[in-house]
Amino acid sequence: MAEENKEESYDVIVIGSGLSGLFSALLLARAGKKVCVLEKNQQYGGNLQTFKRNHILFDTGVHYIGSLSEGQVLYEYFKEVGIMQDLSLERLDLNGYDRICFGDTPDVMYPHAQGYENFVKQLLAYFPDEQKALEQYIYTIRTICDKFPLYRYNATEVHYDVATLSIKLSDFLDNLTTNERLKAVLLGASFLYAGVTPQTPLYVHALSVNSYIQSAYRLTKGGSQITDLLIRELQRYGAHLYCQTEVVAFSYGSEQQITAVHTKQGQTFRATHIISAIDIKQLLQIAGKQAFKPSFYKRVQGLQPTASAFSLHLVLKPNIFPYLPYNIYWFKDNDSVYSTAQYATNDFPLSYMLSMNPPRDGGAYTDNITILTYMAPDELHRWQESFSTCTQGEGRGEQYELFKRQRALDLLDVVAQKFPTIKQSIAYYYTSTPLTYRDYIGSAMGAIYGYKKNADHIMESVFMPQTHIKNLYLVGQSVAMHGLVGVTISGVLTYQILMRSSGFL
Numbered sequence: 001m002a003e004e005n006k007e008e009s010y011d012v013i014v015i016g017s018g019l020s021g022l023f024s025a026l027l028l029a030r031a032g033k034k035v036c037v038l039e040k041n042q043q044y045g046g047n048l049q050t051f052k053r054n055h056i057l058f059d060t061g062v063h064y065i066g067s068l069s070e071g072q073v074l075y076e077y078f079k080e081v082g083i084m085q086d087l088s089l090e091r092l093d094l095n096g097y098d099r100i101c102f103g104d105t106p107d108v109m110y111p112h113a114q115g116y117e118n119f120v121k122q123l124l125a126y127f128p129d130e131q132k133a134l135e136q137y138i139y140t141i142r143t144i145c146d147k148f149p150l151y152r153y154n155a156t157e158v159h160y161d162v163a164t165l166s167i168k169l170s171d172f173l174d175n176l177t178t179n180e181r182l183k184a185v186l187l188g189a190s191f192l193y194a195g196v197t198p199q200t201p202l203y204v205h206a207l208s209v210n211s212y213i214q215s216a217y218r219l220t221k222g223g224s225q226i227t228d229l230l231i232r233e234l235q236r237y238g239a240h241l242y243c244q245t246e247v248v249a250f251s252y253g254s255e256q257q258i259t260a261v262h263t264k265q266g267q268t269f270r271a272t273h274i275i276s277a278i279d280i281k282q283l284l285q286i287a288g289k290q291a292f293k294p295s296f297y298k299r300v301q302g303l304q305p306t307a308s309a310f311s312l313h314l315v316l317k318p319n320i321f322p323y324l325p326y327n328i329y330w331f332k333d334n335d336s337v338y339s340t341a342q343y344a345t346n347d348f349p350l351s352y353m354l355s356m357n358p359p360r361d362g363g364a365y366t367d368n369i370t371i372l373t374y375m376a377p378d379e380l381h382r383w384q385e386s387f388s389t390c391t392q393g394e395g396r397g398e399q400y401e402l403f404k405r406q407r408a409l410d411l412l413d414v415v416a417q418k419f420p421t422i423k424q425s426i427a428y429y430y431t432s433t434p435l436t437y438r439d440y441i442g443s444a445m446g447a448i449y450g451y452k453k454n455a456d457h458i459m460e461s462v463f464m465p466q467t468h469i470k471n472l473y474l475v476g477q478s479v480a481m482h483g484l485v486g487v488t489i490s491g492v493l494t495y496q497i498l499m500r501s502s503g504f505l
Contacts, residue, residue, distance in 0.1 A: 008034075008036075008240070008269075008270075009034075009270040009271065009272075010034045010035060010036045010240075010269070010270070010271040010272070011028070011033040011034045011035065011271065011272050011273065012025070012028050012033055012034075012035050012036070012271055012272070012273045012274070012275060012498070013035075013036045013037075013038060013261055013269055013271040013273075013274050013275070014035065014036070014037045014038070014274075014275045014277055015038050015247050015261065015274065015275065015276050015277060015278055015283075016038075016039065016046065016276065016277030016278040016442075016476065017037050017038075017039035017044040017045060017046060017227075017241070017243075017277070018045065018046025018047060018048070018277055018476055018477075018487065019045070019046060019047070019048055019226065019227075019230075019484060019487045019488060019491070020277050020475040020476040020477070020480070020487035020488070020490045020491045020494075021037060021046075021275065021277025021475060021476065021491070022037065022044070022045075022227065022230040022231070022234065022491075023077075023081070023230065023487075023488050023491030023492070024275055024277070024475050024490075024491035024492075024494045024495045024498075025037050025234060025239060025275075026081050026230055026233055026234050026237070026239075027081065027491065027492065027495040028495060028498070028499075029233075029234055029237035029238065029239045030081065030233075030237055031495075031499065034238070034239075035234070035237075035238075035239040035240070036239065036240045036241075036242070036269060036271065037234070037239065037240070037241045037242070038242050038245045038246075038247055038261070038263070038269065039241070039242065039243045039244075039245060040244070040245065040246035040247070040264075040442070041243065041244070041389070041440065042243055042244055042389075042390070042391050043224075043243070044227050044231060044241065044243060045223070045224055045226075045227035046061075046277075046441055047060055047061030047062060047223070047441060048060070048061070048062055048223040048224055048226050048227045049061070049223070049224060049227075049440065049441075050222035050223060050224040053313065053315055053428065053430050054315045054427070054428050056315050056367055056368045057221070057222045057357060057368075058222075058313045058357070058368065058370060058430075059219075059222050059223045059357070059370070060223070060432075060440070060441070061223065061441070061448070062219065062222075062223030062226075062484065063218075063327065063353075063355040063370060063372075064092060064097070064212070064216055064217060064218050064219075064327060064355065065089075065216075065217050065218075065219060065484050066210075066211030066212035066213075066214060066215060066216050066217070066484075066485065067210075067211035067212075067214050067215060067485055068084075068087075068089065068215055068217050069214065069215035072211075072214050072215060073150075073151055073152065073153050073211070073485060073489075074211065074484065074485050074488060076153045077153070077488050077489075077492065078488075081230070081233060082233050083226065083229035083230060083232075083233060086225075086229055087219065087225060087226070087229070088219065088220045088221045088225060089217045089218070089219060089220060090217060090218045090220050090325075090358045091215070091216070091217050092114070092216040092217060092218060092325050092326055092327075093325045093326045094113065094114045094115070094118065095111060095113050095114075095118065095122055096109070096111030096112065096113055096122060096326050097112060097113070097114055097212060097216035097326050097327065098111070098112040098188065098189050098212070098216075098326060098327050098328075098329060099111055099112075099326050099327070099328055099329070100112065100184075100185045100188030100189070100329050100331075101328060101329065101330045101331070101418060102181075102184070102330070102331050102332070102333055102334070103330070103331070103332045103333060103417060104332075104333050106417065106418065108126070109328075110123065110126055110185040110188065111123065111326075112188065112189060112209075112212070112213070113213075114212075114213060114214070114215055114216055115213070115214075116138045116142065116213060119134075119138060119213050120134040120135055120138055123182075123185070126185075127179065127181075127182050127185075130177060130179055130182055133176050133177040133179070133182065136176060137176060137186060138213075140172065140202075140206070141206045141209065141210050141213070142210070144164065144202060144203050144206035144207070144210075145206055145207060145210045147161055147164050147203075148203075148207065148489075150489045150492055150493060151207065151210075151485070151489060162458060162459065164203060165201055165203055165455070165458045165459075165462065166201065166455050166456075166458045167201065167202040167203070167455065168198070168199070168200065168201065168202060168455045169187075169196065169200045169201060169202045169204070169205045169455075170196070170198055170200070171202075172202045173186065173187070180334050181334060183334075183337075184331065184334040184337045187205075187337050187338075188329045188331070188337070189208075189209055189212070189329055190205075190337065190340075191329065191351075191353045191372065192208040192209065192212075192483065193205065193208045193306075193449060193482070193483075194306035194307040194341075194447070194448055194449045194452075195306075195307050195340055195341045195374065196337065196338050197452070199452070199453075199454045199455050199456050200453070200455065201453050201454075201455040201458065202455075204453050204481070207481055207483075207485070207486060208483060208486075211483070211485045218357065218358055219357075220357070220358045222357065226484075242267075244265070244391070245263050245265060245267065246263055246264040246265070247261045247262070247263055247264075247278075247286060248262060248263060248264045248286060249261070249262040249286060250262070250274075250286060250287055250288070250291075251268075252291070255470060256291060256469060256470070257469065257470050257471045258271075258274050258287075258469060258471055258472055261274065272471060272502070273471045273472075273473065273498060273502055274471060274472045274473070275472075275473045275474075275475055275494060275498070276472065276473070276474055276475070276476075277475045277476045278442055278476070278478075279442050279443055279444060279450075279478050280300055280303070280451075280463070280474065280478045280479055281300060281301070281303070281444055281478075282442060283474075284297060284300055284301075287469065287472070291468070291469055292467070292468050292469075293468055296467075296468060299460055302460065303451040303452070303460075303461060304451060304452045304454075305443070305444040305445045305447035305450070305451055305452070306447045306448060306449040306450060306451065306452050307341040307374050307447070307448065308374065308375050308376070308377050308434030308437065308445055308446040308447055308448060309372050309373065309374060309375060309432075309434065309437065309446070309448050310349075310372070310373050310374070310375035310407055310411070310431070310432070310433055310434070311370060311371070311372050311431065311432040311436075312370070312371040312372075312408050312411055312412070312429060312430075312431055313368070313369075313370050313429065313430045313431070313432070314368060314369040314370070314371070314422075314425075314426050314428075314429050315367065315368060315426070315427045315428040315429070315430075316365075316366060316367050316368060316369065316425045316426060316427060317425055317426070317427045318365065318367065319363075319365045320365060320421065320424070320425040321365060321366055321369070321419075321421065321422065321425040322364060322365055322366070323356065323358065323359055323363070323364060323365055323366040324356060324366070327353060327354065327355045328352075328353065328354040328355075328418070329351070329352075329353050330351060330352050330353075330354070330414075330415075330418055331350065331351045332350045332351065336350040336351055337351070340374055341374040341376070342376075343374070343376070345379070348373075348407065348410050348411075349373040349374065349410070349411055349414055350374075351373060351374070352371050352372060352373040352411060352414065352415060353371070353372045353373070354369060354370070354371050354372075354415065354419075355369070355370050355372075356368055356369045356370065369422075371411060371415060373411055375407070375433060375434055377434050377445045377446060379403075380403075380433055380434060380435055382399070382400075383396045383397075383400050383435060384435070386400075386435070387439055388435075388439055389439050389440055393439070396435070404431040404433060405431075407431070408429060408431050433446070434446025434447075443478075449477055449482035449483075450476070450477035450478035450479075450482055451478055463479035463480070464497070465479075465493060465494040465497045465498065466497060466501065471502075473494050473497065473498050474494065475487075475490050475491055475493075475494040476490055477490070480493070
């Protein structure tokens with residue numbers, strides 16, 4: 001429940017309660033700052049949100065998590081803010097936390113293993129002539145990550161290396177090997193960064209997959225436990241949190257600094273500094289075009305959203321479908337790895353990711369499955385003007401429900417090629433479309449990871465936390481790297497820069 005607004009003044013207001021917003025807020029609160037978090041939705045957490053259907057817990061966006069073993073980057077950051085010891089985790093299969101599958105070789109599952117040497121070892125069984133390529137792949141991934149100090153839990157001041165950021169993933173793989181199946185396998189978890197395009201930078205791939213190669217876990221109580229623990233710590237340090245509180249406007253004082261934020265609910269909050277953890281295009285609508293340089297405004301408007309997703313959440317009958325301690329990434333063939341988000345309407349889907357939360361009874365069978373695939377927002381143009389959440393808006397009508405039902409059946413037909421018993425295992429199913437993600441998460445067109453990074457014009461899609469408004473800072477996946485590790489580090493960076501530039505240090 002939202003607390004009553006008492007017209008208090010804060011050191012920092014954070015707009016948006018995704019992981020990056022909550023983490024930066026907690027760092028500031030721990031530093032003794034008076035902090036307030038404003039969230040427009042009923043539930044805090046952004047992509048960490050969970051929901052229950054038929055008493056079964058499902059995650060909105062976090063299906064597994066990396067770098068959580070002792071000494072690794074996310075472990076250290078979570079330990080620093082006091083939540084690591086209370087996370088409920090289950091480690092995925094060491095010899096294949098992800099299994100990459102192809103429709104043209106239905107009996108083969110190529111493993112992505114935990115541990116750098118083990119990653120090479122497990123794939124060598126399938127690619128015995130590619131040891132040099134695999135070792136070079138791991139060396140390059142580690143080298144790229146070393147160029148980002150905060151990914152190594154190093155407090156060194158951050159500077160962007162444009163040359164590193166501009167290396168194309170496709171160029172790297174073409175120089176690595178001529179084996180097209182190996183390239184496809186190495187790209188098999190590209191759903192972690194919304195697919196591969198000719199402009200995808202190598203660093204996006206490296207930072208996405210590296211954390212899982214280090215260690216890969218499932219959150220046995222869902223991603224929302226991270227939210228709950230961060231909120232617990234924020235409240236312990238005296239921070240105020242308000243849900244169902246949507247920021248719609250700013251007031252400006254001298255030197256064009258923000259003096260107050262105003263909400264759709266008629267409230268006013270005042271602060272010395274503002275952190276935006278919401279979509280950057282939405283922020284510009286709130287702040288007003290005149291507050292920014294024309295070149296910056298044009299640059300933001302030119303950002304292209306990443307791909308959108310369709311989700312199928314299955315509640316299963318008991319004791320039928322075995323629990324899999326790994327994720328499945330399936331593709332129709334090698335070529336579909338590169339074009340999976342650009343499917344023909346009658347050729348849906350070209351790929352999917354299948355995951356599950358650990359069964360509540362700890363047994364050998366699962367009671368849930370989540371299947372994700374790409375969905376083009378154009379398929380939903382008939383309903384794009386609608387808005388619907390559990391607390392606002394109305395349903396989108398019977399035609400929308402029929403569309404979702406047909407796409408669910410299309411997806412299950414493809415999944416059944418790999419898992420023939422899946423249809424008979426289903427008790428109930430529920431679906432989400434790009435419109436669902438748009439309305440609940442606030443991402444443009446339901447984009448699952450903010451905006452595309454373009455190696456040809458890399459600095460157009462890379463932002464630092466400071467803005468042209470002196471006391472306004474940016475954080476989160478729409479301006480930084482996505483994923484749990486990425487947005488956590490974004491929160492750390494924004495905290496460090498705000499503390500330095502504001503005179504708090």
